[in-house]
Amino acid sequence: MEKNETLQQRIKSGKIRREDVARRLAELAFGKVNDCVRLVLEDDPEVGKLDLGQLCEIKRNEKGTVEIKLVDRLRALEQLCLLAEQEGADVESFLKALNGGGENG
Numbered sequence: 001m002e003k004n005e006t007l008q009q010r011i012k013s014g015k016i017r018r019e020d021v022a023r024r025l026a027e028l029a030f031g032k033v034n035d036c037v038r039l040v041l042e043d044d045p046e047v048g049k050l051d052l053g054q055l056c057e058i059k060r061n062e063k064g065t066v067e068i069k070l071v072d073r074l075r076a077l078e079q080l081c082l083l084a085e086q087e088g089a090d091v092e093s094f095l096k097a098l099n100g101g102g103e104n105g
Helices: 002-013 018-030 034-041 073-087 091-098
Strands: 055-060 066-070
Touching: 018 073, 034 055, 034 066
Parallel strands: none
Antiparallel strands: 055 066
16 A cells, blocks of 8 residues: 555645546546445445445435445546646546556656
């Protein structure tokens, strides 16, 4: 989780970069929701080990009905495309760079 720690440090210091925002938007747009579902379906999930980055809200009523709200993927994708357009790159090469295809090292 070294990447997350450095991102947290950048946020705290106010030195967050455009790439950090783009990477997080990509995670929101394309991330899996398996752990969010696991949280409400399992009797005793290990919450500390679950990736709940896609989760916005959980409601459970007195009858036991559970409602979960997840991140709006379409909105995250729209923001990611806007960011790519502002960068002056086509979306495909921008996403490839986000996934490490354009990095040296």
